Amino acid sequence: MSRRVAVVTDSTAMLPAELAAERDVTVVPLQVVIGAKSYDEGVDAEATPETIATALREWTPVSTSRPAPSVFLDAYRRAHDAGAESVLSLHLSSQVSGTFESAQLAAKEAPLPVLTVDTLQLGFATGYAVLTAADVLDAGRSAEEAKGAALARAAATTSLFYVDTLEYLRRGGRIGAAAAMLGSALAVKPLLTIDEGRIATLEKVRTAGRALARLEELAATAADDHQVDVAVAHLAAEDRARTLADRLCSRLSANLGDREVSVGEVGAVIGAHVGPGMVAVVVAPR
Template sequence: MPPSQADSVVLVTDSTAMLPSHVAAQRGIVVVPLQVVIGARSYEEGAPEATPQTIADALREWTPVSTSRPGPAVFLEAYQQAAQQGAESILSIHLSGEVSGTFESAQLAAREAGIPVLTVDTRQLGFATGYAVLTAADVLAAGGSAEDAAAAARTRAAATTSLFYVDTLEYLRRGGRIGAAAALIGSALAVKPLLALAEGRVSLREKVRTSSRALSRLEELAVEAAGDCSVDVAVAHLSAADRADVLVGRLAERLAVNLEGREVDLGEVGAVLGAHVGPGMVAVVVAPR
């Protein structure tokens, strides 16, 4: 799609940002997919063979599941294609470099792109990254520069609270994504962990005794994070639609003033994030506007 933003800046992100395909197309955002490996086969995130349900089933059945970043060559191809279509510069916004090498791949490709490429590490995941991307798109649509849009994306991401509950830490442990949280939880198998993104890394926020208590705390922490601000709110899940629906309803009611008529966004995480959190995960994102 030819660039339509000011000064022909093309916006690039990755598939973990959870942008609906129609939104990306409408805004002219290029989405570079990460890879998920199920058993011995590798798929691009979003492929029919790598749906959230496929990942949840594979994890439950102990089928080996892993993920990998797009290589620099994949980003370089995206950047060069944008340039061929008239882009004069590129703004590339991605998930936390602390949990994925995707941002590093974008940086490496930027050096070879032939046009200026500004890269942004949101230090966030999922909907939180997506909100930062859409904020950048708004700035570009209003005539702002790539630098203005990058600054707005970083500011939005830094102000965003990302919290999530998992039924088990096993999947995060397998992928090496929990670090200190594993030591804090120790062998307390009866404990249900509430996790957060802090400085781009997954960290332990609280420990509770039951899944119902964990979901109640997610609700309370989201309300606290919103405060008196105008916010966007999202709930994400993997194979936990009922839990997510309840949380959406509660937050829509309690944060109606903050939402100013907007709905609570709801979505199932894609294969890549799902591979690391496992079925039963519920997350909430609160992003001040």
Template structure:
């Protein structure tokens, strides 16, 4: 343990293994169940985005589950044993997963103080909040300040995404208000966002091309004249995501100040709920 405060997150934050290692971050895996077999995301080689996309297309039953509190408690104990004096545990939205609740339950039994953060975000957006916390902790700032910075970063972040169909979100019970607004209008291409941690409808468009164009425009609008980090995520949509990232990199060149637009494929857990073809854009003010 290179710092006095251990930093914990979950596998949905889309942090690459090299970043996790370099920033001394502990990642607790969520589980994805394909058919009758459960896998740890980011740990078991079978739980890949490609496997999930194929299973969904073949109508193989796919579900996800949060880590048990005991898994978090084990992570907190290991941090304590490695010399940490406190833990900051930063996670995906409590409105779409019980992961944050598991972290809270484990914190009550931990052998050291644990501060938990509900980012009310998903994927890359949670990852940006984690990295902001890492920056402050590495600079020797108090854990309370790092928690506040992570919450502020997540709260200022705009998350937008397109799905080919609402069917996968409907199956997983994750569309909330989107179900009421869009109903059975599955012929349209829905654009969605996160509001107060819940997936909510944003716009309805008629074609995929128009949807991706709108994602681009909305992302540029969200950036305003601020310095931002931008991430583009996808499931089985690498070409779409890369093309969108290149356009955003050009249009937001001044906002990025030399930083790249991050492009990555979502993990198995988020992928199980959004389905193949999903493309998301995250705009996060620095």
């Protein structure tokens, strides 16, 4: 353990294993249930985005579950045993998952102080907040300062995404049945955002092409004249994601400096709720 303050997050933050190891971040997996079998995201080889996309297309039952408090407690104990004096535990929005609550419950039993953080974000946006916290701690600052920096970055980050259908969000209880039925009846392509930790409808467009064009416009507006990190995520829609990333890389070159637009496929847990064809863009001011 290289820091006095250990950093813990969850698997929905989309931190590649190599990056998490490099930045000394412990990743606690959420679970995805396919049919009757449960898998740890990022740990079990069966819990891949491809597996999830196939299961959803074939109407195989898919659900997700938060880590048990005991799993977080094990992570906190390992940090203590490795020499950490405290833990900063940063997670996806409490408005869409009970993961943060599990971390809070585990913190009460931990053998060292644990500061839990609800980023009110998802995916890459949570990941950027985690990396910001790690930067602050690596600079020798306190856990409270790292928490503040992470929350400030998460609050400044814009998360936008397009889904082919609202049906998967409805199945998972992330939006109401009425909204999903209306979207299907009108054959619209919804653009969604994260608003105060909740999934909210931003716009409705008629075609996937128009949806991707609007994501580009909205991302450019969010970037404004800031220096930003930009990431594009997808589920079973790599061509769409690469096309959007290329356009953003060109359009936002002044905002990006020499940084690339990251492209990645969402993990099994987020994928289970958004469905195949989803494309998201995250704009995080630096």
